[in-house]
Amino acid sequence: MNKTPRHFDKILSFYRANRRMPSHAEIAQAAGLRSKGSTYKLVNRLVELGFVERDGRGKLLPGRRFHSVPLIGTVEAGWPSPAEEELIDTVSLEEFLIRRPDKTYMLKVQGDSMVDAGIMPGDMVLVERGVKEKDGDIIIAEVDNEWTMKYYRKRGGKVWLEAANRKYKPIYPENELRIAAIVRAVIRKY
Amino acid sequence: MRGRGPTPLTIRSFPSAVIHIDADAFFASCEQSRNSELQGRPVITGKERNIVASMSYEAKARGVVRAMRLSEVRRLCPDAVFLPSDYETYGLLSKRLFSIVRRYTPDVEEYGIDECFADITGMQRPLRMNYRRIAAAIKQELDDAFGFTFSVGLAPNKTIAKIASKWKKPSGLTVIPGRDIHEFIRDMPVEKVWGIGPQTTAYLNKQGIRMALDFARRDEAWVKSHLSQPFYETWRELNGEAVMALVTEEKETYASIQKVKTFTPPSSDPEFVFAQLCKNVENATMKARRYKLAAGRAVCFLKTQDFHGTGAEVRFSRSTAFPHEVIKALEPVFERLFKPSQLYRSTGVVLFKLSDDVIIQPDLFGVTARIERLARVYEAVDGVRVKYGKHTLFLGSSYPAHKFGQHLGERGDVPDRKEELFNGETARKRLAIPMFMGDVK
Numbered sequence: 001m002n003k004t005p006r007h008f009d010k011i012l013s014f015y016r017a018n019r020r021m022p023s024h025a026e027i028a029q030a031a032g033l034r035s036k037g038s039t040y041k042l043v044n045r046l047v048e049l050g051f052v053e054r055d056g057r058g059k060l061l062p063g064r065r066f067h068s069v070p071l072i073g074t075v076e077a078g079w080p081s082p083a084e085e086e087l088i089d090t091v092s093l094e095e096f097l098i099r100r101p102d103k104t105y106m107l108k109v110q111g112d113s114m115v116d117a118g119i120m121p122g123d124m125v126l127v128e129r130g131v132k133e134k135d136g137d138i139i140i141a142e143v144d145n146e147w148t149m150k151y152y153r154k155r156g157g158k159v160w161l162e163a164a165n166r167k168y169k170p171i172y173p174e175n176e177l178r179i180a181a182i183v184r185a186v187i188r189k190y
Numbered sequence: 191m192r193g194r195g196p197t198p199l200t201i202r203s204f205p206s207a208v209i210h211i212d213a214d215a216f217f218a219s220c221e222q223s224r225n226s227e228l229q230g231r232p233v234i235t236g237k238e239r240n241i242v243a244s245m246s247y248e249a250k251a252r253g254v255v256r257a258m259r260l261s262e263v264r265r266l267c268p269d270a271v272f273l274p275s276d277y278e279t280y281g282l283l284s285k286r287l288f289s290i291v292r293r294y295t296p297d298v299e300e301y302g303i304d305e306c307f308a309d310i311t312g313m314q315r316p317l318r319m320n321y322r323r324i325a326a327a328i329k330q331e332l333d334d335a336f337g338f339t340f341s342v343g344l345a346p347n348k349t350i351a352k353i354a355s356k357w358k359k360p361s362g363l364t365v366i367p368g369r370d371i372h373e374f375i376r377d378m379p380v381e382k383v384w385g386i387g388p389q390t391t392a393y394l395n396k397q398g399i400r401m402a403l404d405f406a407r408r409d410e411a412w413v414k415s416h417l418s419q420p421f422y423e424t425w426r427e428l429n430g431e432a433v434m435a436l437v438t439e440e441k442e443t444y445a446s447i448q449k450v451k452t453f454t455p456p457s458s459d460p461e462f463v464f465a466q467l468c469k470n471v472e473n474a475t476m477k478a479r480r481y482k483l484a485a486g487r488a489v490c491f492l493k494t495q496d497f498h499g500t501g502a503e504v505r506f507s508r509s510t511a512f513p514h515e516v517i518k519a520l521e522p523v524f525e526r527l528f529k530p531s532q533l534y535r536s537t538g539v540v541l542f543k544l545s546d547d548v549i550i551q552p553d554l555f556g557v558t559a560r561i562e563r564l565a566r567v568y569e570a571v572d573g574v575r576v577k578y579g580k581h582t583l584f585l586g587s588s589y590p591a592h593k594f595g596q597h598l599g600e601r602g603d604v605p606d607r608k609e610e611l612f613n614g615e616t617a618r619k620r621l622a623i624p625m626f627m628g629d630v631k
Contacts, residue, residue, distance in 0.1 A: 007390070034249075102286045103335045107626035108610060124612050127626070130334025140626065142226040147630040180226075180337060189613045 002138055007031040007042055012066075021052070021060040059096060069073045097185045107140070108146070114138070114149055117164035123150070123188050127181035138183035143171060149183065196372070197485055199406055200430030203346070203367035206311040208432065209328065210343045210351035211291060213336075214360035216304035220280055221273055223337035224629040232270040234263060237603060238596075239452065243275055246252045250620035276605035280304075283336065290335060294328055299436040305355075307348055310434050318458040322365050329363055344395055345371075349427035352384040368430035375402035375428065385424050390417075402428060414579060442483060450538030454597040454621075455496045458533050463492065466588035467537040468517055475513045476552050477574060486543030490520050495533040498519045498597050502527060505594035509545050512564055513585060516541075579618025 001056050010030040014022045022030065028039040042062065046052045050065045098104045104151065109123045117138065132157040140147055141161065150161035150171065163173040205365040213219060219234040222228045233254060235242030242258045252267040263270055273584060291298050294317065297309035310324050316325055332340045337360035343354025346368045353374060354609040366374050375383075380402050381391040397416070399405045406428035413425045423433045449470040457463055479484060486509045491501030503517045520539070528534075548566045574583050584592060595604070606627050608617065615621060 059560065084411045102290050104623060107624055107630055108612065110629050111631045113631060122613075126623075129337055132332070140630065142229070146225055146230065147226045147626060147628055149630050180223075 005042075005046060005049060005051065006044060011046070011052070015062065015066075020163055021062065023059075027136065029075050035179065097126055097187070100128055103131075104184070109149065113163040113165050115165050117151070119149070119164070119183075119186050120188065123186050125183055126185040126187065129181045129186050131182045133179050139179050140181045140183070142178040142180060143173070147180070152179070197482070197591070198369040199372050199428070200346075200368040202430065203369055204321055205430070206309070206343060206346055206432040208348055208351045208436075209308045209310060209325050210301075210345075210348070210355040211287070211306050211308065211328065212331070212341050212343075212359075213304035213341050214341055215244055215246050215250070216245035216401065217280055218249070218286075219336070219338035220283055220624075221276075222246055224279075224624065224626045226626045228271060232267050232275065234270050235554065236258070236260075236274050237272040237274045237276050239275075249403045273569050274605050276607050279605070279607055282622055286335065286560065287332065289584065290331055291328060294324060296545050297436050297438050299438055305347050307351065307436050320490075325365065326363055328495060333361070346430050347427045347432040347530060348436070349384050349424055350374075350430070353378070353382075356382075371428065371430055372403055372406070375406060378402045382466075383424060383428065391422060396536075434463070444477075444483065444544060446540055446542035447474050447477050447483075447485070448540045449477075450536060451596060452493075452536040453591075454535070456535040459532055460530065461526055462590045463528065463534045463537060466593075467492075467520065467524060467539065468513070468588040469591040470478040470537055470539045471516050471520065472513045472584055474539050475511050476572065478541055478544065479568060480512040480546070481546040482547045484511045484546065484547040484560055485541035488542070489540045490523060490527075491538050492524075492527055492534050493536040493538075494542070495535050500527045509543070511513065511547055511549070512568060517587060536576060548626065579616065581618065597606045 002048075007027070011022060011027060014026065023037065024039050024043065027043065028034070028036070031039070031042065033039050033042065043052065047054060047063070048168055052063045052066060053061045055061050069074075096146045105127050107125050107127060109117045109121055109125055110117055119138075127140055133152045135152065137152045138149060139161075140149055141152075142148075143161075146170070148161065150163055153154060153160050153162050153170075159173065159177060161173070161177075163170070206578060218233045220272070222231075222234060223231055230248065231246070232249035232254065233246040234242050234244070234254065235248055237260065240260050241258055242254060242260070242263060245254045245256070249270055252270075254263050254267055254270070263272075287304070288298055288300050288306055291306055291308050295308050295310050295313055301307055308328070309425060310321060313324060314320055317327075319327060321344055325342050327340045329340055341355045341362040341364075343351045343357065343362075343364050345351040345354045345366040350366050350371055352353075354364040355362070356364045357374065374457075378401060379391075380386055380394050380399055381388065381407070382444065383402050386394075389485040394400075394405060397409070405425065408425070410425075411423050417425075426433045430496075431432060451466060451470055453466055471488075471490075475485075487503060487505050489501055489503045490497050493499045501524045502523045504523055506515070506519060510516060516539075571583055575581075581592060607620070607625055610625065611617070611620065611628070
């Protein structure tokens with residue numbers, strides 16, 4: 001039998017959040033049940049199926065099948081997979097976007113010079129300082145006392161900056177090019 | 191007494207190794223490194239206080255010094271850029287400084303917002319670098335991460351490390367092994383040594399000691415009998431011993447909590463000035479609650495436009511961290527201090543006699559129950575503030591101070607970061623990531 005009973009996911013999330021089993025009243029609240037009777041019936045069914053157990057005083061304990069249900073995704077569980085272990089290998093959105101927190105800065109995009117790279121005016125860009133730039137990186141450089149965001153291009157000994165918009169011509173720096181940071185992510189919130 | 195000759199003070203180079211790291215013109219550098227338009231120009235922060243808090247090296251070269259009035263800066267340096275302090279950003283960057291240094295050693299003392307000590311004794315093998323290379327690597331990583339420079343000093347102890355980091359600024363890396371200390375302090379006036387103040391300097395001068403090396407060469411017995419313990423420690427450190435341990439714990443408790451705020455224009459409206467005081471009380475008690483402290487006494491003071499201050503102390507019947515209780519006690523004091531004929535420019539409150547905020551004795555009259563109820567109320571208030579921003583919820587008596595910005599007119603300029611918001615950020619809650627400023631074309 002692979003089907004997870006109704007409302008069991010609520011008990012499981014309660015357990016994960018509080019590190020203890022819920023009381024009957026808490027189950028009723030989580031499952032939206034009004035009567036004690038129907039809560040009792042629900043718990044009985046879960047006991048029968050082996051998802052939970054009752055101790056000597058009637059309090060709930062995790063049953064033998066308790067940990068075999070993944071919390072996320074569908075309530076259909078195929079293989080009994082230890083979901084908690086799977087979750088160890090997940091990252092937060094922050095960790096996903098930011099590789100080196102101590103060197104990451106953000107900026108707000110103005111202008112349309114990178115629109116063909118999907119970077120629009122008003123977008124938030126996460127940039128990293130102190131990284132060696134390479135051909136094809138999107139970089140923030142200082143040109144004539146202004147920040148500019150462009151593709152960094154390097155062929156042979158030649159270096160230039162390229163916009164992602166046909167309206168703009170490439171920039172061939174005359175003096176030393178001062179690169180402040182490299183673009184790591186673009187975020188747009190709607 | 192030993193002579194001032196070339197004899198080293200100690201023959202050991204690094205019995206222990208301490209680094210002192212100091213950012214170069216920190217606030218001004220934070221501003222310049224995030225805004226390309228400011229690079230190479232004289233930049234000054236502290237506009238909101240009308241005095242120089244920090245100046246860039248371009249401004250320093252023109253004779254601008256710390257605490258100078260902005261009107262004088264304008265005369266010296268008409269092209270200077272004045273910026274309001276953006277402490278939020280400086281604070282974020284300060285944390286990064288410590289966190290980067292902690293990658294090399296866990297023994298880091300956060301000595302100021304822009305400086306720290308790091309003990310790297312014994313780290314050569316795990317880091318596979320000698321002490322000089324470690325110091326250089328830390329400096330390189332900081333310079334890269336911030337886009338401006340740091341000055342680093344490496345020495346056998348804190349006192350000498352401080353001398354080393356100041357030796358060459360900006361962007362210095364100075365190494366003073368024990369056997370070279372005498373070379374560095376020979377021509378250094380004794381008042382330049384960390385911890386030796388004007389009183390001690392005057393006394394040492396009377397004893398014929400002018401240079402740090404003269405002091406270091408004095409007999410141990412003489413130093414012990416003529417000076418107090420801290421100066422004996424300084425003397426030992428000048429001789430190459432490591433005596434002063436690093437204070438590596440984060441600050442967890444306070445002896446007193448002070449909140450002072452200036453406002454412009456000055457005011458003689460009692461309700462407004464009292465509201466400013468209430469706002470300070472709210473901020474001070476909020477901080478006390480955050481550290482689980484309660485105050486036994488408080489001092490409140492008012493400053494007039496011509497910088498005269500008046501103040502008075504109040505005692506509480508029991509320690510408290512609740513603003514309405516503090517305000518109630520301060521109200522009669524305020525009425526006594528306040529003169530309607532005066533223009534006031536700032537108010538302040540200091541909470542002291544701080545103790546751990548636990549309910550000490552249960553009592554007969556149900557006061558404990560009332561305090562527990564209040565504690566729950568303020569727990570909720572603090573919760574709302576954490577979620578929605580510091581000033582979403584405040585007492586009615588503070589309202590006149592919240593109605594307007596702290597400073598009207600030019601001093602009221604707020605840092606650009608507070609106005610440059612992303613979708614989803616609010617004036618009170620912003621992302622904790624420093625932001626590049628200026629137009630990005």
